[in-house]
Amino acid sequence: MSPGAETLHPEVSAPWRPLGRSRLGRLTIAPAFAWWAFFLLAPIGLVLASSFFRRGAFGGVEYVFTWDNYVRAIDPLYLRVLWYSVRIALLTTAICLVVGYPAAYFIATRSSARLRNALLVLVILPFWTNFLIRTYSWIVLLNREGVINKSLQSIGLTDGPLPLLYNDFAITLGLVYGYIPLMVLPLYAALERLNPEVREAAEDLGSRPARILRTVTIPLIVPGIVAGCVFVFVPSLGNFPVPQLLGGGRKIMMGNLINSQFLEARDWPFGSTLALMLMLILMGLLIVQSRVLRRGREIGIDV
């Protein structure tokens, strides 16, 4: 039986009959969670707990319990930064999805097995250089006297230099550039299971490509889309060098804000508060997303 055919009936493969004894199965998640409990939860718990205390006179932590940090965190100044960050991160994610999906699709279904891995590596290869000099290279390309402007002017497409740098355009471009592989690779992993025979079978039976996309392809690759979007949205939200270098420091995002509290203000309590609130919001969104998808599967809607 080809691996493709059965994928139309995910309920057949419902995981409710575990391999071997169920206790053994549950143990598979233990190593990762134990690792995280020790090397993630404990350390950041200690730091984020300082959000309930006060900054000491010279930057340490004064163990006097207070809610002040949380009250301060909802100041419009910070909410404005959050809103700006969300807008930019959403735009970045949308662009990465639109640009990344066809690429992942091509690599997964239209390239030979031999070329597939090479293409994947080529997509990610630029990011084995260094972020800073890649960003400097973008500055060389985008600035007013830069390569792109000079070229456009010399071939007569524009009269004067376009403002390609130190604005929202440059920030979005920088973020899309940096995170596109994180959209392509998870999508590829999901799409690669899409056996071409299945789709061709559907095509032969008369289904139009758009309908195939909706009823066959997308339900299967939803986990890939979710992963890709999370991988792009979350780091975009917390990115700090791109707004600083490509945005000319004219705008700040959540990453800059949290950084400046920890490093400039040396206010670990307040920085922790901002970080914690951001994390809780994101976690909440993720749980809602997961619940919606699981509910959908349980009641038979193929998502």
Next chain:
Amino acid sequence: MSKGRAGATRWLKVHMGILFAFLYLPLVVLVVLSFNDARRSVVSWQGFSTRWYGEVFDDPQILASLGTTLVIAAVATGLSVVFGTLLALGLERHTRSSVLDSAVYFPILVPDIVTGIALLSFYSLIQFTLGTRSIMIAHSVWGIAFAAAIVRTRLRGFDRSIEEASLDLGVKEIGTFLRITLPVILPGIISAALVVFTLSVDEFVIAYFTAGRTVTFPIQVYSMIRFGVTPEINAVATLMLAFSMLLIVLALYLNRPRQSAQATFLEEVAA
């Protein structure tokens, strides 16, 4: 192949071409600037010189930092893929909780600076020596999250009946895993490995705080900002690109389609 499919493939190829142009455009600049004859500018051109390549080979520290970075990335990737695959299997097959599903993304939600500072304080507390190992562990913390999420995409709709058949036929669980499960999730593992490796190689904040005296390549570069990042960095990056491209070409060559043994035999018989 239907006509529609051929047309679609053509557009897809155009799309790929544009994407690659976008991805590699700054690299062209990067490579060109590695020949820049300027002591501390990688943003404005001041003449041609190959001296930076000479500097690279005269500079044991930079090459050492590169080596350290690659080793850390390799180990962090290994750890992440192993733990992450297990986690993906466990979450997909043995749990039903939305909270646990989302917990897999938790390390990615934590801002870098918080992870970095927290781990530094924690390592100091438990008196864990800072060095390459502390960075490897720190990177594996978020690496597991990426790996688990990616491998999990391969598990949706996976037909367990093949695995059950294998077990019924007497193959032990580990054999079933290696022969049946693993080949199906392998593209996910490869994707995950590529992602984690790449992110680790270029990661600065967390590495900086957990490195102690160790110097990774990003730490080296960021430390140079204060007095000018030199084109030597561009030279190193160019060499890395060239070397990686060479590996890709080599891999493609070694994997080129060859006649199967049966086909060769049949040819000889027919002759």
Next chain:
Amino acid sequence: MATRTKGRWTTLLAASVFALAACGGDGGGGGGGGNGDGVPQESGPVTLQVMNFANYMPEDIAERFEEATGHSIELTLTSSNEDAIAKLEGSPEGTYDIAFVTSPFAEGLINADRFEQLDHSLIPNLSNLYPEASQLDYDTGNAYTVPYSWGTTGICYRTDLVKSTDVDGWDDMLNPSNELSGKITMLDEDRWLLLPALKSLGYSANTTDEAELSAAADLSIKAKATLLGYDAETFYTKLDSGEAVAVMGWDGWCNYVSDPSVVEWVLPSEGSDLWVDVMAIPTGSTRVAAAHEFINFILEEENGLWVAENILYKVPNRAAMEAVDPALLETYPNMAMDPATLLEQEALRDLGAGQPAFTDAVTRVKAA
């Protein structure tokens, strides 16, 4: 339920870690001081742990130092003052023996009891310094820190591209003429971002008064409209390309332009700051004596001269400055600035409890 078993183990593990942590003291950030008394010292040749920026010391300093004293050096690279402080405070005491930071940050660490008091009898080369170098407000008499390089902040502009404007003060950056408008950059780092507005309004660069900070923030926000951007790393290259015609920069950095003959550096008429990069010995060091030897060694004339000639900064080392090639001073006039003039500028100080208010003012400017 399926997850209960695993959940119990995780809770137990986490609880034990928290218990361990609670016994161990606060999780970093401004921990206890201590004066090195009672810290056992290593004897014999040691390996000094030095925290510094890349390329800020002569390449051969480690060899020469080892030859002279038998001690070796291991360098921990840092990327900025803020990062250095966070790393210093998060690491166990005694991890580093020498730290290079800039004066306002150093003062913060002094106030937090993180630096050892220096024994001047072990640093005879202090006599190489200008007398002004011991009159620095953030650490009068150099009780805890020794200056390595110093300077001020000003404006550098293209003399060939700025013809009709007389650039002589911060006001030219905050209310620029048409010639300058849209072609100005200002420094991105917090303390320096507000400096032009603070000085232009006649306030102290170290103010923590909410009203003054607010006024400075408002002025800076207004100035943002005519700004190309904030840049603390590549502003001199923008001057090279002509994309910016006037940039705010630390004096040494302005010397990095590719053609100094068309660039002029100006000390603003409203006054500016005084910053000093210093060396200090973090508390808890087990190699205090060797650290003193290192500081003394750095103060030798040839090391100060290296800094001046390669980093193009002024150094407080009189012996070194007097040995600098006069041609260099002609090419880069701000290097010839008289220490007395330098000390007329306002030394940047640590803001103590007022730091968060300052950071908020900067955040307001950048978020606008």
